[in-house]
Amino acid sequence: MTGIPGKLRCEEFQASLPELIGSGEDVANHPHIQSCELCRALLADLETIAEAARQLFPSVEPPDEVWQHIETAIKSESATESAQRGAKRA
Numbered sequence: 309m310t311g312i313p314g315k316l317r318c319e320e321f322q323a324s325l326p327e328l329i330g331s332g333e334d335v336a337n338h339p340h341i342q343s344c345e346l347c348r349a350l351l352a353d354l355e356t357i358a359e360a361a362r363q364l365f366p367s368v369e370p371p372d373e374v375w376q377h378i379e380t381a382i383k384s385e386s387a388t389e390s391a392q393r394g395a396k397r398a
């Protein structure tokens with residue numbers, strides 16, 4: 309017998325981590341996370357990466373549409389600017 313009985317080793321825990329996250333498990337409350345600083349830090353890193361990915365790709369939108377949004381935003385912004393300039397001049 310090796311290791312501490314009833315306790316997962318980091319290797320074992322980290323190996324099952326994708327599965328735990330994928331199954332919607334509350335990994336932050338996992339007994340190993342609670343008792344292991346190393347894996348807690350690892351999970352925090354994973355969550356930071358996942359959060360960044362969500363912000364970069366909020367939804368799967370076709371790139372053409374994204375560029376259209378940007379173009380429209382730029383156009384409406386410069387239109388407002390020139391309208392304000394025109395109002396001042398008038």
Ligand SMILES: [Zn+2]
Pocket residue numbers: 317318319321340344345346347
């Ligand atoms: Zn660990």
